[in-house]
Amino acid sequence: MDCPWTVGAVQHLEPDVRMVLAPNPSPMTHWGTNSFIVGEGDVTVIDPGPEDTAHLAALLRALHPSERVTQIIVTHAHRDHSGLARSLAAATGAPILAFGPASSGRSPRMRDVRGHSGEGIDTHFAPDEVIGEGDVLTNGGAGLTVLHTPGHMGGHLCLALNDRLFTGDHVMGWAPSLVSPPEGDMTDYMTSLERLSAGPWQKGYPAHGLPIEDLPGRCDFLLQHRRSRESAILAALDMPADLEALQSRVYADVPAQLQSAARRNLLAHLIDLVHKGQITANGHDLINARFSRP
The missing domain is CATH 3.60.15.10 (Ribonuclease Z/Hydroxyacylglutathione hydrolase-like)
Incomplete structure (x- = not known):
């Protein structure tokens, strides 16, 4: 409007x-x-x-x-x-x-x-x-x-x-x-x-x-x-993936001008999921890590 x-x-x-x-x-x-x-x-x-x-x-x-x-x-x-x-x-x-x-x-x-x-x-x-x-x-x-x-x-x-x-x-x-x-x-x-x-x-x-x-x-x-986003992230981790790959799978519905923000939100979700023990990261640099389900 x-x-x-x-x-x-x-x-x-x-x-x-x-x-x-x-x-x-x-x-x-x-x-x-x-x-x-x-x-x-x-x-x-x-x-x-x-x-x-x-x-x-x-x-x-x-x-x-x-x-x-x-x-x-x-x-x-x-x-x-x-x-x-x-x-x-x-x-x-x-x-x-x-x-x-x-x-x-x-x-x-x-x-x-x-x-x-x-x-x-x-x-x-x-x-x-x-x-x-x-x-x-x-x-x-x-x-x-x-x-x-x-x-x-x-x-x-x-x-x-x-x-x-x-x-x-x-x-x-x-x-x-x-x-x-x-x-x-x-x-x-x-x-x-x-x-x-x-x-x-x-x-x-x-x-x-x-x-x-x-x-x-x-x-x-x-x-x-x-x-719902969290569930989509977990579903997308049927194989290990990094931030870029997950973004293309989970946030394909987001307009191009908001993809940068989507990437930040995705990172926030991943940190939360690591904290809760639902996923793991292969290093401490979470920006460049690969994520997987245990």
Whole structure:
């Protein structure tokens, strides 16, 4: 479907939730990054978006004259989420809150894929204040509860506002999330997704795409999708194969412009399957290893 929003225009999604769409559409970001303004009076900005002067101006225009930004929360350190944080902080005086720098929360399972980082990592990102699981942030005009949801990245956060959840890139309605080792971890992703599926949150506000009206249902769908991919990988390992051969067998249905992302997801699945003992690798360099079923 066509994007229903105008880039840079404030969208009033609920009385206490506004959104400004950033001008960064791509196959990986869909229509662009959704930057949320939460609360009234003293407000919170969630995911300020990419470093872009026009988007900064649009966010400042979206504020009422009597409002002030009291905190800027970054769900994870990808540049399309965190890039504008420092400029927005300078313009508003608000502190930047996040789980930590880009490497924070990285799983020890990723030790064999170091040096193979994915694209879009904000390697220079550092928050002013570190936040984590269970923190309640009330100084931004709304009571936001922090959930640590590793998977897409080790330091990924979701933010609960009553029965609504700002899901960052962990749950989106238009596509499954990218899980790109070593920053991403499929084992953690599935655990976090199962948690969200069983939780009390009904509506999701993702950082890309439309709001998710049935968040538990979407989580269940994504869990089944990942399990289906896992089954396809195991079926494709009727004989030993490397990453390239498996990609051609398992991800032939994925468009060419998304094959690079498919390769990262496949690697994440393989690391998860090795960790669970369902497959083996013939070396520690998992990028170049051959995989087989025991």
